[in-house]
Amino acid sequence: xxxxxxxTPRDPGLSGRTRPRVVIVDDxxxxxxxxxxxxxxxxxxxxEAEDVQPAIELIAELLPDxxxxxxxxxxxxxxxxxxxxxxVHPQVLFLALSASDAPEDVIAVIxxxxxxxxxxxxxxxxxxxxxxxxxxxxxVFSPRLAGFVLDAFASGPAQDVGQPSFDPELDQLTPRxxxxxxxxxxxxxxxxxxxxxxxxxxxxxxxxxxxxxxLQLSTRHQLTKWATERRLT
Amino acid sequence: xxRGAGPLRRARQDRMVGGVAAGLAERMGWDVTVVRxxxxxxxxxxxxxxxxxxLAWLLLPMTGESATIxxxxxxxxxxxxxxxALVSLLVVVLLIAPQLRAGYLDSIATPLLVTAAGIVLIWRxxxxxxxxxxxxxxxxxxxxxxxxxxxxxxxxLIIAFVLAALGIALFxxxxxKGAPLQAVSGVLVVIAAIAVILxxxxxxxxxxxVLERQARVRAEERADMAARVHDSVLQTLALIQRRAQxxxxxxxxxxxxxxxxxxxxxxxxxxxxLDSATTIAEGxxxxxxxxxxxxxxxxxVVTVGDCELDDDLxxxxxxxxxxxxxxxxxxxxxxxSVFVEVEPEEVSVFVRDRGRGFxxxxxxxxxxxxxxxxxxxxxxxxxxxxxxSAPGQGTEVSLTMPRSAANRSAANREPGRS
Numbered sequence: 284x285x286x287x288x289x290x291t292p293r294d295p296g297l298s299g300r301t302r303p304r305v306v307i308v309d310d311x312x313x314x315x316x317x318x319x320x321x322x323x324x325x326x327x328x329x330x331e332a333e334d335v336q337p338a339i340e341l342i343a344e345l346l347p348d349x350x351x352x353x354x355x356x357x358x359x360x361x362x363x364x365x366x367x368x369x370x371v372h373p374q375v376l377f378l379a380l381s382a383s384d385a386p387e388d389v390i391a392v393i394x395x396x397x398x399x400x401x402x403x404x405x406x407x408x409x410x411x412x413x414x415x416x417x418x419x420x421x422x423v424f425s426p427r428l429a430g431f432v433l434d435a436f437a438s439g440p441a442q443d444v445g446q447p448s449f450d451p452e453l454d455q456l457t458p459r460x461x462x463x464x465x466x467x468x469x470x471x472x473x474x475x476x477x478x479x480x481x482x483x484x485x486x487x488x489x490x491x492x493x494x495x496x497x498l499q500l501s502t503r504h505q506l507t508k509w510a511t512e513r514r515l516t
Numbered sequence: 517x518x519r520g521a522g523p524l525r526r527a528r529q530d531r532m533v534g535g536v537a538a539g540l541a542e543r544m545g546w547d548v549t550v551v552r553x554x555x556x557x558x559x560x561x562x563x564x565x566x567x568x569x570x571l572a573w574l575l576l577p578m579t580g581e582s583a584t585i586x587x588x589x590x591x592x593x594x595x596x597x598x599x600x601a602l603v604s605l606l607v608v609v610l611l612i613a614p615q616l617r618a619g620y621l622d623s624i625a626t627p628l629l630v631t632a633a634g635i636v637l638i639w640r641x642x643x644x645x646x647x648x649x650x651x652x653x654x655x656x657x658x659x660x661x662x663x664x665x666x667x668x669x670x671x672x673l674i675i676a677f678v679l680a681a682l683g684i685a686l687f688x689x690x691x692x693k694g695a696p697l698q699a700v701s702g703v704l705v706v707i708a709a710i711a712v713i714l715x716x717x718x719x720x721x722x723x724x725x726v727l728e729r730q731a732r733v734r735a736e737e738r739a740d741m742a743a744r745v746h747d748s749v750l751q752t753l754a755l756i757q758r759r760a761q762x763x764x765x766x767x768x769x770x771x772x773x774x775x776x777x778x779x780x781x782x783x784x785x786x787x788x789x790l791d792s793a794t795t796i797a798e799g800x801x802x803x804x805x806x807x808x809x810x811x812x813x814x815x816x817v818v819t820v821g822d823c824e825l826d827d828d829l830x831x832x833x834x835x836x837x838x839x840x841x842x843x844x845x846x847x848x849x850x851x852x853s854v855f856v857e858v859e860p861e862e863v864s865v866f867v868r869d870r871g872r873g874f875x876x877x878x879x880x881x882x883x884x885x886x887x888x889x890x891x892x893x894x895x896x897x898x899x900x901x902x903x904x905s906a907p908g909q910g911t912e913v914s915l916t917m918p919r920s921a922a923n924r925s926a927a928n929r930e931p932g933r934s
Contacts, residue, residue, distance in 0.1 A: 468820065470853030
């Protein structure tokens, strides 16, 4: 799994402007058709799957730009699809969708390689924007995911110092990244965040991608501990 | 004049003070005026006359009653303590008296003590109508004390001057060696003079302070109560007006409000305080449920960290609820985002909508919502509230409450929750 924040899709400039090719993986037919109609013609839905194994085969066959992946799938969940596809087709990008937001599941799909996470309550236009953002190589953080990350990285790095795996660059957020995450959690769009912090939208995207990279690569002990705790409560 | 029969009783009808003289006159068939004169002369001559009178007052029941004042006084522990204090004070005066070369005080000392103690006990234990009688006698004295300011000040000045002169004289005339008591009593008397002049002022100052604090507490309670009534009853009434066409919902709302109001009035549980929640995150989740149920609007909640609720944080939650309800009612947006972050030093809540927004400067001051319920409530607890909004831009309410030291240490005892 060699995904990094700077990894680019096959042709970022092109797929960003043309209609991204999308596969929807969800076990609820009703939801799939709902998403399909919401995405409209700004996005090209080229396939649907309702289970782990068919999804893996379909993705390998169609090689879409973006996969809309339900976190909770029968037979292993979205994680299993990611685990089977990512190593073989690193250029396929995943956006996780979930109705229930169990933090450990969300963190798990992100760490397995999803480039973003949104709740199923997201509005149509917002979902389109999220798909386009993913297709352009950026990360998509919902307010909830931003909250999770803030929570997981909340305690200071001091507790992890001395651990063999501790990497200060990967295992803590910079103050700026924290600010950006806070604003996402407060419901701000990237544009609003840029205005609020007097930076460009591109810089906001860079910060978010960098957080995503940390989230995926950090061996931070705190992260697993946090997820375990959350599962218990 | 007919000699009365039966035991000796204090007279009720033609009494002047305690009815002792009249009772005795009636029992013995003497003239009441003569008896009174004898009592007065005895009192002036040795003081024992007064003491005897007071004792008789204490020990004789009044006509038509069986209990004596003394029997009631036996159980009056505070009265006895007061009498004891008074007696001890008089004893001190009598000890100092020889130093004042006022030997005549010695002769009346014992009756004075008995009289003073007896009067205190009578004062506290006499029946209602007798107390009225005593008050009648005391009124001129009290009137003197409470009379016109000028008279009062003059009186105090005279007393203070006499006391001061006496004290200085005592102090000055004390021999250089051997009589420390005289010097000390001189100083004490001077202190008493100062107390006479400044005492009432000190008292008034203390009383004003207490009154002022009470008034402030009352005003705060009132504001708190107004905020709560606004949150609960007025909100519900507004909701009922909006849903007037749906009788079922109106009934449900009214019933819920009734329950809440009853809980507040009779069980002391404040409405709007989230009783079933013990932590911030639970409280916010309750707000989410309630607002979604009542207003049919989605509330997106994101919490970072968690901690136990205390009074300050409950106030923060109540303000957050108010802000969320406000957004649900007025913004016209479909989603309200609530973000809660628990940090080591403080807890912040952000309530944001993308609705129609408003001009914060243009809201009339009688619209209570944000101004009183949110802002004032936060300020009262040491927190702060900020509203950012512009027409068409949506609204964001930021609330911040510092965590109390107790709350922080409670979190420290519970590792893993930061």
